Amino acid sequence: MSDIKIRRWDPAEHVESAADAIVYLDAALEDGDPQLVAAVLGDIARAAGMTKIAAATGLGRESLYKSLSPTGNPELATVLKVMRATGLRLHASLADDAAAA
Secondary structure, eight states, rough: OOOOOOOOOOOGGGGOSSHHHHHHHEEEEEEEEEEHHHHHHHHHHHHOOOOHHHHTTTHHHHHHHHHHSSSOOOOHHHHHHHHHHHHHOOOOOOOHHHOOO
């Protein structure tokens, strides 16, 4: 029997388009967990190239990795800068349960 090689699954490898990034981030926002949202935004930034995102935002690459990790807690300013650098925009809409009320 041959040796089986495995590696950790990396969601950033599957964000191949803006549409992928939008669906992925929307799902995280729908979940509502701030750490998940930060991690997903980090995956999107890694897919786009963290060095490129760091340069576009004026933030350090290492600090972006840290703040956009599952244990990170980025400031809103960081989130908005990363979203702008990745070509995404944050907008508000009425929640389904609020529309029914």
